[in-house]
Amino acid sequence: MSGIFGVTTKESCQDALYYGTDYHSHLGTQFAGLAVWSDKEIIRKIHDIRGSQFKAKFYEDYRKMHGKFGIGVISAKDEQPIVVHSKFGPFAIVVNGFVENAQELAGKLYKEGQSFSEVTDGTVNLPELIAKLIIRGKDIVDGIESMFTQIEGSCSLLLLTKDGIYAARDRLGYSPLVVGERNGDWAVSTESAAFYNLGFKIKKDIQPAEIIFIDQSGIKSKTKGKAGNQICSFLWIYTGFPASAYEGINVEMVRERCGR
Numbered sequence: 001m002s003g004i005f006g007v008t009t010k011e012s013c014q015d016a017l018y019y020g021t022d023y024h025s026h027l028g029t030q031f032a033g034l035a036v037w038s039d040k041e042i043i044r045k046i047h048d049i050r051g052s053q054f055k056a057k058f059y060e061d062y063r064k065m066h067g068k069f070g071i072g073v074i075s076a077k078d079e080q081p082i083v084v085h086s087k088f089g090p091f092a093i094v095v096n097g098f099v100e101n102a103q104e105l106a107g108k109l110y111k112e113g114q115s116f117s118e119v120t121d122g123t124v125n126l127p128e129l130i131a132k133l134i135i136r137g138k139d140i141v142d143g144i145e146s147m148f149t150q151i152e153g154s155c156s157l158l159l160l161t162k163d164g165i166y167a168a169r170d171r172l173g174y175s176p177l178v179v180g181e182r183n184g185d186w187a188v189s190t191e192s193a194a195f196y197n198l199g200f201k202i203k204k205d206i207q208p209a210e211i212i213f214i215d216q217s218g219i220k221s222k223t224k225g226k227a228g229n230q231i232c233s234f235l236w237i238y239t240g241f242p243a244s245a246y247e248g249i250n251v252e253m254v255r256e257r258c259g260r
Helices: 014-022 053-064 103-109 126-134 140-150 234-239 253-257
Strands: 004-010 030-036 040-046 071-076 084-087 089-099 153-160 163-170 178-182 185-189 201-203 211-215 218-223
Touching: 004 014, 004 089, 004 153, 004 163, 004 211, 014 030, 014 053, 014 071, 014 185, 030 053, 030 089, 040 053, 040 089, 053 163, 071 089, 071 153, 071 185, 084 126, 089 126, 103 126, 103 153, 126 140, 140 163, 140 211, 140 218, 234 253
Parallel strands: none
Antiparallel strands: 004 071, 004 185, 030 040, 030 071, 084 089, 089 153, 153 163, 163 211, 178 185, 178 201, 211 218
């Protein structure tokens, strides 16, 4: 499992993005990355964090990443964010999930003439694959919905554009996404614990298969969530941060109850 964090602010988002992403350090040990929409382009930084701390790796970078919209990730496997220039314009994407038929989907895209720039040991980069599937849609929302129907497994994501951030939770509800607000600034996060020290208050849990769009004016619903939820129970037992809550249930409380 990886941890993803996105934020839209009225001023610079750099501090909230840096610290909000760092609060997910317990969810990944391989790579970390930040992407910010700055003026007319996306600024992206990725570092290998094996054997090192996120804060130390990104301390010099994040102070130069000025912008009002940004996304970040602590990744358990893939290098991300991935930046794509598409018919929808440039965007950056971070994902949290596992797709069992990733190689099969990549094979189909190869046969259609698509190419992949991020391939390690013959395996395609999952965020790049998800981005390739999304850009086949009529628009970003249609592309995300179509992607959901093609993958076997789960994929929650944040997609950064010049206008704001799309947030989509996987259709099974396996990995959580929660939305918070702070004096007109908005954030979406895997871990609700990322909000507390930054002054954000929880506004809603994104539902399975739900897609929302966040900009400086707030939340805009793009698709409704679906009934049923197969959230990973291991979050409460082992993976999640003790101060976090998933579906309104606190992690530390669950662990204490299990102990009793």
